Amino acid sequence: MDSLGIGALARKAGVRIDTVRYYERSGLLAPKSRLSSGYRRYGVTELARLRFIRRAQTLGFTLKEIRELLALSKGRDVARVKRAAQSKLADVEARIAALQRVRDGLATLIDACPGHGDAADCPILQALGGDGTGAPQPPQRPGLAPEP
DSSP, X not given: OOOBOXXXXXXXXXOOHHHXXXXXXXXXXXXXXXXXXXXXXXXXXXXXXXXXXXHHHHTXXXXXXXXXXXXHHHHTOHHXXXXXXXXXXXXXXXXXXXXXXXXXXXXXXXXXXXXXXXXGXXXXXXXXXXXXXXXXXXXXOTXXXXXX
């Protein structure tokens, strides 16, 4: 593979052309070169980088975190890469725990609801429209303050 146009690169990586352009605008990807006509050309390095970005996103890394991982990969600082992955795992586990609390709260409300009768007597509507005492709360991401 000598060089690829943006469409061929996108196909090989399994993404849309707009995605490649977005990563370029975000500073995560740059074409290897440009033809005199201005068309972008990409090589195996850019294809590998694009696949890296997509795989990291699949694991839940944000574009900012991916940028940091890419910077760390240049320095070959494996300890810092491991710490970044451990931090991401802790974040994922916290979100899973929050979602499990949401699931449990919903299951409790569903079990309490007879599924018929007056809307005013519906425990689901009461919990959602109540004054906040005893009502289920939306999950919070670790480190984020609740919205006012």
